Amino acid sequence: MLQIECPWCGLRDETEYKYGGQAHVAYPEDPSALSDEEWAEYLFFRDNPKGPFAERWVHTGGCRKWFNAVRDTRTYEFLAVYANNEPRPDISSLTGADTAGATA
Amino acid sequence: MGNPFPGEHPEWLWRDPDPKSSYDAIVIGGGGHGLATAYYLAKNHGMTNIAILEKGWLAGGNMARNTTIIRSNYLWDESAAIYEHALKLWEELPEELDYDFLFSQRGVLNLAHSLQDVRDSVRRVEANRLNGVDAEFLTPEEVQKVCPIVNISEDVRYPVLGATFQPRAGIAKHDHVAWAFARACDAMGVDIIQNCEVTGFVRDGNRVTGVETTRGRILSDTVGMVAAGHSSVLAEKAGFRLPVQSHPLQALVSELYEPVHPTVVMSNYVHVYVSQAHKGELVMGAGVDQYNGYGQRGSFHVIEHQMAAALELFPIFGRAHLLRTWGGIVDVCPDASPIIGATPVDGLYVNAGWGTGGFKATPAAGWAMAHTMATGEPHELNQPFGLERFTTGHLIDEHGAAGVAH
Ligand SMILES: Cc1cc2nc3c(=O)[nH]c(=O)nc-3n(C[C@H](O)[C@H](O)[C@H](O)COP(=O)(O)OP(=O)(O)OC[C@H]3O[C@@H](n4cnc5c(N)ncnc54)[C@H](O)[C@@H]3O)c2cc1C
Ligand SMILES: [Zn+2]
Numbered sequence: 001m002l003q004i005e006c007p008w009c010g011l012r013d014e015t016e017y018k019y020g021g022q023a024h025v026a027y028p029e030d031p032s033a034l035s036d037e038e039w040a041e042y043l044f045f046r047d048n049p050k051g052p053f054a055e056r057w058v059h060t061g062g063c064r065k066w067f068n069a070v071r072d073t074r075t076y077e078f079l080a081v082y083a084n085n086e087p088r089p090d091i092s093s094l095t096g097a098d099t100a101g102a103t104a
Numbered sequence: 105m106g107n108p109f110p111g112e113h114p115e116w117l118w119r120d121p122d123p124k125s126s127y128d129a130i131v132i133g134g135g136g137h138g139l140a141t142a143y144y145l146a147k148n149h150g151m152t153n154i155a156i157l158e159k160g161w162l163a164g165g166n167m168a169r170n171t172t173i174i175r176s177n178y179l180w181d182e183s184a185a186i187y188e189h190a191l192k193l194w195e196e197l198p199e200e201l202d203y204d205f206l207f208s209q210r211g212v213l214n215l216a217h218s219l220q221d222v223r224d225s226v227r228r229v230e231a232n233r234l235n236g237v238d239a240e241f242l243t244p245e246e247v248q249k250v251c252p253i254v255n256i257s258e259d260v261r262y263p264v265l266g267a268t269f270q271p272r273a274g275i276a277k278h279d280h281v282a283w284a285f286a287r288a289c290d291a292m293g294v295d296i297i298q299n300c301e302v303t304g305f306v307r308d309g310n311r312v313t314g315v316e317t318t319r320g321r322i323l324s325d326t327v328g329m330v331a332a333g334h335s336s337v338l339a340e341k342a343g344f345r346l347p348v349q350s351h352p353l354q355a356l357v358s359e360l361y362e363p364v365h366p367t368v369v370m371s372n373y374v375h376v377y378v379s380q381a382h383k384g385e386l387v388m389g390a391g392v393d394q395y396n397g398y399g400q401r402g403s404f405h406v407i408e409h410q411m412a413a414a415l416e417l418f419p420i421f422g423r424a425h426l427l428r429t430w431g432g433i434v435d436v437c438p439d440a441s442p443i444i445g446a447t448p449v450d451g452l453y454v455n456a457g458w459g460t461g462g463f464k465a466t467p468a469a470g471w472a473m474a475h476t477m478a479t480g481e482p483h484e485l486n487q488p489f490g491l492e493r494f495t496t497g498h499l500i501d502e503h504g505a506a507g508v509a510h
Contacts, residue, residue, distance in 0.1 A: 001403045002395070015405055019394040021349070040495040044347040044438050048336035050398045073350070073398050 005081045006059045007067050020056030022046040023068040024088060052079055054088045117283050118290035123297050126323035127155045129477055130315060132302045132338065133330035134158025135167040136278070136463060137455055139285035140470020141330055141477070142294045148471070149478035152293035155324075157317060159301035163282035166332050167463070169400075169432035171355050171389040173368055173377065174464040175212045175273035177232045177239050182488040182500050183441060184235035189485055190468035191272060197467060203284035205277050206382050210367050212273035213247060213254075215417075217262040217373040224504050225268045232270070242267050251367050253420050260416050262374050275368060275379050275387075278463060305342045305452070312342075312451040328453045328477050333398065333433025335456035344448045347494050348435040348457045351392040352402035356410075356429040360384035364420065374413035386424060388414055392434060392460060401431045434459045439499040444472050445482050445490035453477050454491075 002014035028034055028042055047053070053073050058066045070080040070091050080089045129145055131138045134156045145151040158164075174194055176187035198204055216222045225241060232239035244256040247267045256264045286296055297319070306314035306321060314323035329338050339346045361384050370377035375391045390410035393402035407429055414421055437443060437457035442465070444455045455473045458465060468485060475483035482490060493499055 036495045044494045
């Protein structure tokens, strides 16, 4: 089981959390202006890197707040945890990983 | 069961060739789908100057990690067509490949535990029948006749209210399926090249002209990506994204026991599925881990949850011992249906997104993918499963039939 550091509650078991997929995917500013292709991208296409991934978690069994994390999808190691209004931290110094695809 | 190949199993079923500098077609991925694709490229389309490139060893991915459930009782016409085509091929393949891979049509029960489950199941049974797929809805008492060890007591958290039953469904021995395809491919001249990872694509404008690999550059203007859990990683190298997410999916086996479980039982609601392999192990699978992962392992609480479900359904398992657990990486699509077809790069085709349930489709996926690669056009079986569906909105929502999985 993963041990996940909630920014507010501290280290807790994975079973207290729900996963929210890729972080930093903003709702389109003007949805009606999108082409079908762009809408499909927004709805169905997400990065899926093998390496560091900026993703969302929600602490359902605790404070019920959402937050972001950068986790390595090969080792499952958490490289950073941060509030969801903060930019993605620069973790390139922490890892030599191939970060392609984890840039959004 | 003894050794099905007493005494005469040769040491090597296929050659171990060095890659040539070019091929008429390249299949990336030596899992079941890659092998079946190469097999039908050679057999149905006469393309024998082709290679399968596998980064590890043959069937070292999901092919030999799955729980081998084969069935075709999916809801929608498009799915029923391709899964039923697969089931019909399974029924012929042991003879065609001259290899007894222990395909056993022992039936599959999909349990219903709530009123909504019952309604959905009855609807699926009727849809299956309209598509010529064998299906019936059974009462709890009928369920117990098929599988006497299922607990049909009303006095449990999620009582069994009935089940769909597909008698022609069953299981097979997955690694032997891979070997059977590999031997047949090799005999037709297909080069199976292991320890050969594709690391990039060679292109001329928007056309693929070859691949870069850990064993050098190999040219071909027809390339098929059949990489299951690693499909996104390859697509990324080719410059596009796929609508799939890779998740760990775990399974486990018990120690060997006397035959107690004559069929396959699946429960989406309580999240477990169980069969008993020929040797006697109880084979059980769970749901996916919630997070994206490439680690071929998942979290133990998923297995705990799955065991709790198994114990409620099968109290007799109370003293069974766990032998081993493992995980694979499954590529899950938003509509729980696969992607087979063209990509944004000319000459590059993709078969991906089978998620938790692609073993059963192995022969049909290969059949359709081979057709697509050989002719440049989708076969009618995979025409609805192209990438375009995410733009047109014509999704094929099989969350009900795929459920937890398989
Ligand atoms: C635990 C578990 C239980 C399952 N149970 C069932 C079930 O009961 N019924 C069912 O129908 N399905 C089941 N599945 C799903 C099924 O196993 C998969 O859908 C199916 O095996 C995928 O096709 P494949 O066999 O070609 O995949 P794989 O065997 O994973 O083949 C893909 C291959 O591509 C190779 N590869 C990847 N990247 C590269 C590269 N860059 N270069 C070269 N090679 C590369 C990999 O090494 C791998 O060998 C289960 C899966 C798991 C993990
Ligand atoms: Zn918290």
